[in-house]
Amino acid sequence: MLAIKIWNYFRGYVIIRVEGLTLEKFLNLATNKDIYLWDIERIEYTVIEAKVSIKGFKSLRKIVRKVGCRAYIVEKRGFPFLLEKLRKRKMLGFGFIIFIGLIFFLTSFIWNIEISGNEKIKDEEIINFLEEMDVGKGRFKHKVDLDKLRSNILGNFQRLSFASVEFKGTKLLIEVKEQDLPPKEIDKDTPCNIVAKKKGVIEKVIAKNGKRIVSEGEVVKKGQILITGVIEDELLENNILVHSEGEALARTRYSHKKEELIEKTIKEETGNIYTIKEIKFGKKVIKLSKTDIPFKEYIEEVDEEPFIEKFGDDFPVKVVTHKYIEVEKKKIKHNVDSLKKSTQVLAIQEINKKLRKDAKIISKDVKYLEEENKLITEVIIEVIEDIGEKQIIYNKED
Numbered sequence: 001m002l003a004i005k006i007w008n009y010f011r012g013y014v015i016i017r018v019e020g021l022t023l024e025k026f027l028n029l030a031t032n033k034d035i036y037l038w039d040i041e042r043i044e045y046t047v048i049e050a051k052v053s054i055k056g057f058k059s060l061r062k063i064v065r066k067v068g069c070r071a072y073i074v075e076k077r078g079f080p081f082l083l084e085k086l087r088k089r090k091m092l093g094f095g096f097i098i099f100i101g102l103i104f105f106l107t108s109f110i111w112n113i114e115i116s117g118n119e120k121i122k123d124e125e126i127i128n129f130l131e132e133m134d135v136g137k138g139r140f141k142h143k144v145d146l147d148k149l150r151s152n153i154l155g156n157f158q159r160l161s162f163a164s165v166e167f168k169g170t171k172l173l174i175e176v177k178e179q180d181l182p183p184k185e186i187d188k189d190t191p192c193n194i195v196a197k198k199k200g201v202i203e204k205v206i207a208k209n210g211k212r213i214v215s216e217g218e219v220v221k222k223g224q225i226l227i228t229g230v231i232e233d234e235l236l237e238n239n240i241l242v243h244s245e246g247e248a249l250a251r252t253r254y255s256h257k258k259e260e261l262i263e264k265t266i267k268e269e270t271g272n273i274y275t276i277k278e279i280k281f282g283k284k285v286i287k288l289s290k291t292d293i294p295f296k297e298y299i300e301e302v303d304e305e306p307f308i309e310k311f312g313d314d315f316p317v318k319v320v321t322h323k324y325i326e327v328e329k330k331k332i333k334h335n336v337d338s339l340k341k342s343t344q345v346l347a348i349q350e351i352n353k354k355l356r357k358d359a360k361i362i363s364k365d366v367k368y369l370e371e372e373n374k375l376i377t378e379v380i381i382e383v384i385e386d387i388g389e390k391q392i393i394y395n396k397e398d
Helices: 003-012 022-033 054-067 078-087 090-106 123-134 146-156 335-355
Strands: 013-020 037-044 048-052 070-077 112-116 159-170 170-176 192-196 200-209 225-228 246-263 263-281 284-287 296-306 317-333 360-371 375-386 388-392
Touching: 003 013, 003 048, 003 078, 022 037, 022 054, 048 054, 054 070, 112 123, 123 146, 146 159, 192 246, 200 225, 225 246, 246 335, 246 388, 263 296, 263 375, 335 360, 335 375
Parallel strands: 112 170
Antiparallel strands: 013 048, 013 070, 037 048, 159 170, 192 225, 192 388, 200 246, 246 375, 263 284, 263 317, 296 317, 360 375
C-alpha cells in the first residue's frame, strides 16, 4: 500500500470529489476496471472524496457518465504538479533549491558545543583545550576525529575518569566524569586549632585534644579560636603544638524575610490566542504572517524549533512561533491571615535550606509588618549547632 502511494506521488495524483445517488455503483465499476482509488472518505450521503492517479482519473470519465454522477478535481498533488509550478516560477524554484542546498551545507558544521558532568573543571578550560585542538564552532564535522578527541581530553585533564564525545545534529556533545576525590582533611599529625566558622553564643565546648579557651555564654565571632592546639608548658622551652579535636556547640540564629503585596493585579487568560510564525537565520528574520496583534493586553510565548528537527536545537535556521494570549487585568485582595501563613511557610523553607542536619531548633519567632500595601514576614529561628572547624597552625618560619 505504501509503495503504491509513493509510486503515485512520483507519477502524480489528484484528490477528486464525486457527487450522486449511485456512488456504490461508481466504486464497483471503478474496481472492475482496475482503477485504484485510495483514502476514500464519505463527506455526505451523496458525496465522497478519494485519491486517484492522473491516468486513473482520465479512465473514470466513462464510468461517471455511465452511472450519472458528477466528478471534479479538488486538489492536484505529486511530483509532476510540483515540477510544473517550479517551471512557471523559475526564480522561486531556483531559490528553493539553493535554500535546501544551503541548509544541508550548514548541517555539516559544528554550531554549538555542550559539556556536561564537569564540576571542578570549568567549561572554559575544556573549550580552550578544544580550540587548541582546532575544534570549535564553524568547524566541519567530518574533520573531527571523535575517538582521537576523546583520548586527548582524557590525557589532558588528569582529574577525569571518563569522557564521551559525539555529534547530535550540529551540536558536539561532550560528557565527562571527574574522579571522586575524598574531601580534604587535615592530617592527624598536623597541628591545628578549632575556630568558629560563624558567630554564636557558646553553649558547651568539649576539647578531646587541645585546650578550650572560651567559656559558656561567651559570644564568639567568625574565625575566633575555640580550642587551641598550642599548649604552653613552663617546664619546656618551646610550646607544644597538637592536633586539636573536639566539639563547640553554640546558639546561632537564622532569619529570612518574605514580602508579598496584599492587593495586586493579576492577568487572567480569556482563551483568545493569536499566532505569528517566522523563519530566522542568524539575525535575519522572514515573517510568514501578519504582525498586527489584535489584543490590547496579552502574554507572549516564544517557541523556537530547528527548521529540520533531526539536526537538533542548534541548527542555525529556526522556525519561530510567537503565541499571543489575550488577558484581562483584575485586582485581587488577599486575606491577610492567609497571607501570613503562606509567607511564614515560605520563609521557613528558605531557612531549612541553610540548616545543618545536626542542628537542634530551640526557638522560633515570627514578626509581621504591614507597610502600605505590603506584608513583610520575618522568621527568626535559633538553633544549637557545632560551629567549630579545623585550622592549621603554621610555624612562623613557614
